[in-house]
Amino acid sequence: MKIAVASGKGGTGKTLIATHLAWALARAGEPVTYVDADVEAPNGHLFLRPEIAEERPVSVAVPAMVRPTCAGCGDCARACAFHAMLAAKDRVIVLPELCHSCGLCLEICPERVLEERPRRLGVVCEGRAGPIRFLSGVLDVGEARATPLISALASSLSAEGTTIIDAPPGTSCPAMEAVRAADLVVLVTEPTPFGLHDFELAVQMCRALGKRAYAVLNRVGLGQTPMDEAFARHGTPLVASIGFDAAISAASAEGRMADESSETLKKGLLELLLRLGEDWQSLSPAVNP
Amino acid sequence: MKTRQLAVLSGKGGTGKTSLVASLAALAGRAVVVDCDVDAANLALLMPGSDGPTESFYAGRRARILEERCAACGRCTEVCRFGALTFQGSRLVVDRLACEGCGACAHACPNAAVAYDDNLAGDWWVRPVAEGLLVHARLGIAQDNSGKLVASLRKTGRELAERDGYELVLVDGPPGIGCPVHAALSGVDALLVVTEPTVAAEHDLRRIVGLAARFEVPTGVVINKHDLVPGACERLERSCAELKVPILGRIPFDPLVPERASRGRPALAASAGTAEALADVWSRAQEKLLSGEPNGSNPHLTGA
Ligand code: SF4
Ligand code: SF4
Numbered sequence: 218m219k220i221a222v223a224s225g226k227g228g229t230g231k232t233l234i235a236t237h238l239a240w241a242l243a244r245a246g247e248p249v250t251y252v253d254a255d256v257e258a259p260n261g262h263l264f265l266r267p268e269i270a271e272e273r274p275v276s277v278a279v280p281a282m283v284r285p286t287c288a289g290c291g292d293c294a295r296a297c298a299f300h301a302m303l304a305a306k307d308r309v310i311v312l313p314e315l316c317h318s319c320g321l322c323l324e325i326c327p328e329r330v331l332e333e334r335p336r337r338l339g340v341v342c343e344g345r346a347g348p349i350r351f352l353s354g355v356l357d358v359g360e361a362r363a364t365p366l367i368s369a370l371a372s373s374l375s376a377e378g379t380t381i382i383d384a385p386p387g388t389s390c391p392a393m394e395a396v397r398a399a400d401l402v403v404l405v406t407e408p409t410p411f412g413l414h415d416f417e418l419a420v421q422m423c424r425a426l427g428k429r430a431y432a433v434l435n436r437v438g439l440g441q442t443p444m445d446e447a448f449a450r451h452g453t454p455l456v457a458s459i460g461f462d463a464a465i466s467a468a469s470a471e472g473r474m475a476d477e478s479s480e481t482l483k484k485g486l487l488e489l490l491l492r493l494g495e496d497w498q499s500l501s502p503a504v505n506p
Numbered sequence: 507m508k509t510r511q512l513a514v515l516s517g518k519g520g521t522g523k524t525s526l527v528a529s530l531a532a533l534a535g536r537a538v539v540v541d542c543d544v545d546a547a548n549l550a551l552l553m554p555g556s557d558g559p560t561e562s563f564y565a566g567r568r569a570r571i572l573e574e575r576c577a578a579c580g581r582c583t584e585v586c587r588f589g590a591l592t593f594q595g596s597r598l599v600v601d602r603l604a605c606e607g608c609g610a611c612a613h614a615c616p617n618a619a620v621a622y623d624d625n626l627a628g629d630w631w632v633r634p635v636a637e638g639l640l641v642h643a644r645l646g647i648a649q650d651n652s653g654k655l656v657a658s659l660r661k662t663g664r665e666l667a668e669r670d671g672y673e674l675v676l677v678d679g680p681p682g683i684g685c686p687v688h689a690a691l692s693g694v695d696a697l698l699v700v701t702e703p704t705v706a707a708e709h710d711l712r713r714i715v716g717l718a719a720r721f722e723v724p725t726g727v728v729i730n731k732h733d734l735v736p737g738a739c740e741r742l743e744r745s746c747a748e749l750k751v752p753i754l755g756r757i758p759f760d761p762l763v764p765e766r767a768s769r770g771r772p773a774l775a776a777s778a779g780t781a782e783a784l785a786d787v788w789s790r791a792q793e794k795l796l797s798g799e800p801n802g803s804n805p806h807l808t809g810a
Contacts (some may be wrong), residue, residue: 226519227681298567317763319588321610324610358713358720359716361682386545386647387680388644390652410768411546411551416547418546426648441768464732466704470703470735505670
């Protein structure tokens with residue numbers, strides 16, 4: 218089973234839940250893969266502290282002029298829907314940050330002067346954090362396209378065991394790409410007006426992708442916004458609540474796992490595991506001793 | 507009239523950008539505020555007012571199969587690199603969430619059976635608020651045009667500021683360092699990065715400061731919740747020194763901030779200590795970041 222931990226709003230505690238859920242499952246003997254798909258701001262490694270065994274560069278294909286026989290017709294530039302190509306008198310200029318790698322210009326060019334060349338966007342890191350298989354995408358600073366990196370992560374997942382996907386915030390392409398790879402989504406939110414507003418957007422994203430979603434409420438006590446009505450209206454059951462806890466803040470400040478020191482986190486994780494266990498029979502013996 | 511643009515970003519989400527922006531707007535007294543976190547736009551919750559008419563934002567297009575012309579030869583499915591075309595029986599269907607509107611299928615189709623529809627990517631509004639104007643938007647769910655929408659909001663914000671003689675445009679940016687962040691950062695006069703003393707926020711601070719250096723934008727740091735965990739702030743302060751970014755202020759952890767937010771009030775309306783710290787940030791930002799010549803035109807403001 219693949220579980221995406223997502224949220225509309227950033228900073229609600231996705232990484233906290235995703236890393237601890239991965240640990241809890243691994244401790245119960247389940248084969249677990251943790252995937253950090255928040256490639257613009259990847260933070261899971263700060264807590265799981267994996268040993269990285271391999272870094273694979275991820276590239277996209279971008280056209281380049283490889284033969285000097287450009288007739289200057291400009292057909293490629295006119296055809297490009299993304300304005301990624303500028304035609305000069307006897308050559309073309311490619312704007313790689315606008316290119317979507319669709320390949321149309323190569324087909325269009327009557328002189329066949331274009332070929333695709335790889336352009337690096339970032340890396341996929343793979344390693345182990347104890348019993349956990351660890352994967353993380355890291356977008357190079359200065360690159361704009363996060364989504365192809367997330368697709369590369371999604372294609373390195375196996376169907377075995379449980380995969381926890383730490384998704385990027387938001388509801389647009391990068392978040393979608395991460396959630397698309399999952400069977401089930403855990404939406405982490407907080408009881409503030411921002412949390413409520415962005416939760417509703419995240420639910421719509423899950424619906425558009427046809428994914429079932431559960432809600433986890435974090436930092437209970439720090440905000441007072443009532444959330445129950447929204448959970449009920451969207452058919453997104455609240456499966457775990459975690460209180461605002463100085464012990465979690467301290468662990469976040471230092472880059473430590475917090476489940477040893479925070480009772481409310483421990484309790485919330487157990488609630489989440491029990492619910493997931495109900496969903497997935499083979500998990501039940503592990504969490505229901 | 508010299509209009510200056512100040513962006514507020516963080517790399518990591520949830521460090522307090524939106525609360526800071528709403529507070530800075532109140533401290534500045536008069537500003538055009540642009541909410542560029544178009545995936546999760548929250549400023550409108552802190553800046554009450556009634557929106558002007560809903561404007562549609564169209565970007566890109568989506569393929570549509572003209573069934574009466576389609577011979578079901580399947581050529582288009584071979585050229586589409588986004589997996590957007592599949593057969594359901596002998597009927598071709600377009601996955602509108604996957605289609606990027608590139609046009610490869612139309613080029614490949616021998617029967618001219620592909621048409622395109624303009625893609626409604628989101629809605630946006632201009633809202634008169636106490637401090638001036640708020641420009642905000644809602645990107646359609648599952649849209650990939652956030653950079654373009656951000657660029658378009660920025661352009662609107664700047665034009666409104668110039669038209670109505672505002673000296674300040676405040677840009678509330680999205681999290682991350684990708685496409686919409688580039689659009690939020692390009693051509694601004696200065697950047698404030700909001701961070702907090704956690705390892706994750708510090709890690710992401712390094713990435714956003716690196717990006718700002720590429721855009722050659724003068725940058726200052728605001729440390730939010732600086733006192734939440736005793737002793738944690740020192741490490742972050744060392745990192746800022748190492749990155750050579752000045753710390754323009756430290757805001758205390760204040761449980762009243764979310765409580766005020768629940769009532770639609772910015773952090774400025776929380777405890778006296780918080781209000782004081784925010785006023786300090788604003789005066790230092792003016793002095794350190796906004797006293798130079800404005801950036802003027804924005805040649806890079808094209809979006810992606
Ligand atoms: S590959 Fe597609 S997006 Fe890239 S330049 Fe060619 S036509 Fe434009
Ligand atoms: S326009 Fe491009 S992305 Fe859309 S269906 Fe056609 S080939 Fe695929």
